Amino acid sequence: MRVLLADSGWLATDASTLSDEDDLYAAGLTSHGSVNLMLALEERYGVEFPENLLRRRTFESIAAIRAAVAGLLDGAPGGTGAG
């Protein structure tokens, strides 16, 4: 995940210095960037984000993204903690 973020150029900060809980928006993630991040995750993990996961909170930290992707890989539509 960090490699993907680091390679993307969507953050203003070095992704390797971020903790799992750090706010990615404060690190420079824009809404434009989060759409591209979503597309890259879909390609990398072979998943598709349903509309109900496409909200600001889903991409707010590495931990939040990891939870969403894990939920999608488990086949739970909406991922863990969706509601």
Add this chain to the structure above:
Amino acid sequence: MRAAVPDGPAAMPPEGAAGVAAVAGRHADSVDREARFPVEAFAALREARLLGLMVPRDFGGGGGGLADAAAVAHALAQKCPSSGLIYAMHQIQVACLVRHGQVSAWHRGFLERLAGEQLLLASATTEAGIGGDVRSSACAVGDEPGGAFRLEKQATVISYGAQADAILVTARRSADSPPSDQVIVPVLRGQTQLEEIGGWDTLGMRGTHSVGYRLVAEAGREQILPLPYADISARTMLPVTHILWSSVWLGIATDAVARAAAFIRAEARKRPGTPPPGARRLAEATAGLQSMRGMVRGALARFEEVADDPDRLTAPGFAVAMNTLKTEAAETVLRIVGQAMLAGGLAAYRNDSPYSLCRHLRDAHSAPLMINNDRILGNTANLLLAHRDNGSLFG
């Protein structure tokens, strides 16, 4: 906030709106000619206590909803589009404070003052080098000792900046923050210096007096709205802006069609039995107006439906709906005024005729540029990579 039902009866403009609109109409020509702030309309709005319309009653305001503010902006715009647009821009700032300021003591106090003193609020989002990319800032709120901050912004367009009692300014959260990590803060007249860096001699919307300023403010950090601007923008500022601007443009279109209809009726009276040649264009303009009204009322209803649900407000589907409202309403008003002009012919083309549509046409041309439609279409195109339309009739 009161819901607006798209197919239900139109929301009645709040009490006093018609009287204020009449005042705005009486001075519209001189406001336009002299590119001056519509002082008379805003004195009347204060008198009618309509500047605090959306402030909750607990704070001494009118307790109205977005539909009420839209109805006032629409009524004003029919008589004086600059007055309508200023009112809309003021209420956009009010909506942000009402929806995101009540958690903080400073902002609760400010809401009381806003309603009590009928303060007028302006906005400084546009910045030199950044233009209409409102989700980016170059300037930053700098830390000062004792919980204060200093902020300097090259604000290339601030409508009625000189007349405003406070200006809501966007800036980076701190000197180290990336351009997208923004906050928004109201700075008061006494805390702010405005040095003019550009004039406002434009084709239309001349009464908004949107000159450029170097803005320097020194104020307390408690004035910064606690929620990040990214959230305030997605949940409130963007949808409310597009709904209120579209209501203003709808007001312009409404009056253009009314003038064309009056002209066609006068022609028909001269030659009963022969339909005037422009009547078909009037029918066309009326169809466009009907569709534009549906667009604005549909967007209002959609906002009211999800207004208290941050997840739905920040979903791409909602942003797509609000963006397309803006771009489509901006194009539609121009088309309608053009059709009304064809219906009215030279009577509409003259500056000195009761059927004149010259100011309508000039003012309407600001719509696609006010946050450029191309920029918004680009954002929408990006959102569409994520959004999947569920195909249902009612969203």
